[in-house]
């Protein structure tokens with residue numbers, strides 16, 4: 001079927017709508033057979049007024065989960081870990097249920113509770129309490145295990161950062177190296193992602209970057225500059241830094257089979273519905289959105305203090321797209337920003 005050209009004017013309208021709902025700035029970058037096109041709006045820095053810039057780096061939040069999944073599935077490809085083996089085979093005694101498997105972690109079907117719910121119940125105090133903290137993986141798992149499990153293993157999808165904290169522990173146990181090294185050697189370097197890094201527990205975003213602004217819970221409250229933080233509360237579940245070029249390059253390379261075997265790509269893109277009304281699904285550390293024009297896009301979303309991110313590509317990797325708004329705790333901005341996927345991948349709506 002003919003590939004619709006992206007409707008970047010439609011994308012621009014959505015970015016403007018995101019600003020109207022409270023984002024200081026937003027940007028989007030599409031890469032496809034017709035080449036690259038970008039749109040940007042507002043500012044990357046509210047103090048200097050510096051304009052949004054698609055070369056600028058930012059925190060990608062849970063898009064990090066797809067990076068962690070790629071590393072772990074490479075280890076599966078190398079025969080070093082089995083998807084359907086109990087996690088406790090590799091991390092003896094870690095989890096209180098021997099039935100929880102590696103695959104359950106990657107599909108958010110382990111039942112491990114979401115420790116960030118209580119952690120960030122009060123948005124700004126919760127953030128300020130952890131923004132400089134350095135957690136061990138074990139401390140984060142312990143926070144989850146203090147809460148009731150959310151499902152019997154494998155029975156239901158219940159999103160939890162804890163799953164990808166344990167994925168980070170698996171990567172470090174199996175390789176004997178920090179996740180930072182594995183990201184660098186297995187993804188960042190081979191793909192030439194010069195604007196992507198994992199600097200935990202460092203708090204800064206080096207080079208040209210976007211500043212992120214967190215909305216307080218109190219309506220009309222002043223935005224909080226949340227740019228500097230360790231993101232130690234998430235680590236392998238959310239602490240990667242990147243920019244639109246690199247996100248597009250990563251998602252396109254992944255979909256083109258440059259990082260995993262066909263067998264692992266099949267496993268990763270085998271999805272179950274999470275929100276059927278909106279055509280949303282989850283595979284292994286990967287979302288699939290079914291768009292109104294019939295196009296299915298694969299990728300991930302991210303929410304970290306001060307930043308909303310969407311990073312998706314078509315299954316053949318020929319079209320890829322990244323969008324970001326530099327605010328958070330503002331659901332209507334996130335929902336609005338998600339509206340860029342339709343014009344980007346379905347093109348102009350018929351008049």
Ligand SMILES: CC1(C)S[C@@H]2[C@H](NC(=O)CCCC[C@H](NC(=O)C[NH3+])C(=O)[O-])C(=O)N2[C@H]1C(=O)[O-]
Pocket residue numbers: 060061062063116120121122123124126159161214238301302303304305306307328329330
């Ligand atoms: C499933 C999500 C949405 S939440 C999960 C992860 N982000 C977090 O767990 C951070 C949650 C608190 C963020 C904070 N919110 C509050 O403090 C609210 N009291 C804000 O908006 O900055 C990520 O990223 N994922 C998103 C994803 O996968 O798209």
